[in-house]
Amino acid sequence: MNPLCFLTGTGTALPGDPVDNKTLGSTFNISEDWIDLFVGTRTRHFGRDLATGEVTHTLTDLCAEAAGRALADAGTDPCELDFVVLATATPDALLPATVNETADRLGLTHLPTYQLQAGCAGAVQAIDVARALLAGGHRTGLVVAGDVTDRFLDTAFDTSRLAPQELVNYVLFGDGAAAAVVTAEPRPGAVAVHSLLHCFAGLGRAPGQIVGWHGAAAPDPARRMLHEDYKAIERDVPALAREILWELLGTAGWGPETLHHVLPPQLSGRMTEKITAGLGLPPQVREVSCVQETGNTGNALPLLQLDLLMNRLQPGERAVSVVVESSKWIKAGLALERSATDSRAEAP
Known part of the structure; x- marks a missing residue:
């Protein structure tokens, strides 16, 4: 495609x-x-x-x-x-x-x-x-x-x-x-986006995270400043991550055996370990993670992982980025591939 x-x-x-x-x-x-x-x-x-x-x-x-x-x-x-x-x-x-x-x-x-x-x-x-x-x-x-x-x-x-x-x-x-x-067009060193998933999946589901509008200095008395339903996140994110992975592979027309790298959700070090283990990928697929060193940096995380991937993805290799937003439950991700003729990438 x-x-x-x-x-x-x-x-x-x-x-x-x-x-x-x-x-x-x-x-x-x-x-x-x-x-x-x-x-x-x-x-x-x-x-x-x-x-x-x-x-x-x-x-x-x-x-x-x-x-x-x-x-x-x-x-x-x-x-x-x-x-x-x-x-x-x-x-x-x-x-x-x-x-x-x-x-x-x-x-x-x-x-x-x-x-x-x-x-x-x-x-x-x-x-x-x-x-x-x-x-x-x-x-x-x-x-x-x-x-x-x-x-x-x-x-x-x-x-x-x-x-x-x-x-x-x-x-x-x-x-x-x-x-x-x-x-819009390839350039030397480029990585192609073959499939992109972004869809709201929170109909009728309570938010997994709430961030209040004002912050600590002037909290809204009618709403919590910060709230994390960690039990809901532990329960639901692994299943959503699996859904995202297989949807991206299906849209790209790839089988799991053709995948080389996976960029799993980066909620925390412990959660990332659990999510990655539950994806059911072949053992040769390598994980690209940074959350243990950076913490959960929210919006930045998928691109922090992508920055790591850019120097690991060899010519002809494929990767899938899996992203779950738990605030009101969004499934997102990317299917990525480096051209087989590209010689920019270096071994990790």
């Missing part, structure tokens, strides 16, 4: 030094052992100094950095871009949109920009929008995705008062951004 579009360069941005579980636990008075056992994430990055409370990186900072690296990786001049699509659940402000602040940092002007309010599936949604724009006549675009959690991290808050479904939000997440250059 003909590719939907091509990914020609990627870039990532993670703020500051990695924060390990010992530091995170001492900051929020949470057991380091509990973090290791329950979450399984070793480090994460924050755009805020946990010791002083100072914001060191905004979402715009991270998105602009990741975008610059993606453009350099693709060998694309910013003036070649026809559009920018940015996905986030945590914009720097309601207005101006973070996508426009990012475009300004990149020196872009007189081109359409789009911002999607989304959760973990936002990067795939952004690529879907980009694919449609390319099909409509544009040639080159930029997809950016990222999240920051600084407004929700109250280091003075007594976490001993929190139920586990609230406490988990202090240990699951990290900050980051990632970007990809998308084109």
Whole structure:
């Protein structure tokens, strides 16, 4: 089948030094052992100094950095871009949109920009929008995705008062951004998108995650600031991940035996292990994950994984990215292939 579009360069941005579980636990008075056992994430990055409370990186900072690296990786001049699509659940402000602040940092002007309010599936949604724009006549675009959690991290808050479904939000997440250059035609080093899945699957289902509008400084008294139904996520995400995998393989016309890499959902280290084991893939399929080092960076995660994949995917190899958004349940993913004549990729 003909590719939907091509990914020609990627870039990532993670703020500051990695924060390990010992530091995170001492900051929020949470057991380091509990973090290791329950979450399984070793480090994460924050755009805020946990010791002083100072914001060191905004979402715009991270998105602009990741975008610059993606453009350099693709060998694309910013003036070649026809559009920018940015996905986030945590914009720097309601207005101006973070996508426009990012475009300004990149020196872009007189081109359409789009911002999607989304959760973990936002990067795939952004690529879907980009694919449609390319099909409509544009040639080159930029997809950016990222999240920051600084407004929700109250280091003075007594976490001993929190139920586990609230406490988990202090240990699951990290900050980051990632970007990809998308084109209508292949270029050297490009990875073809052969199949894309993005569909709402939450009809009649309670949200698995709620993020309040105001953040910690001015919470809505009628609604919880952050809530994670971790039991529902543990129960439902593995099954949804399997559905996504087989739907993508079916649309692409691929059998599981032709697959070389899988990019599983990155909810946490422990959940990723469980999900990957339940996909039922042949043993030669290699996992591409980063959540144990980055934490759950929300919208950025699928593109962080993609950035890792770009230097692992050998000519002729195939990969599937599986993404589940549990806020109101979205199934998303990508079926990817590098041309058999491409010699850019290097062994890991």
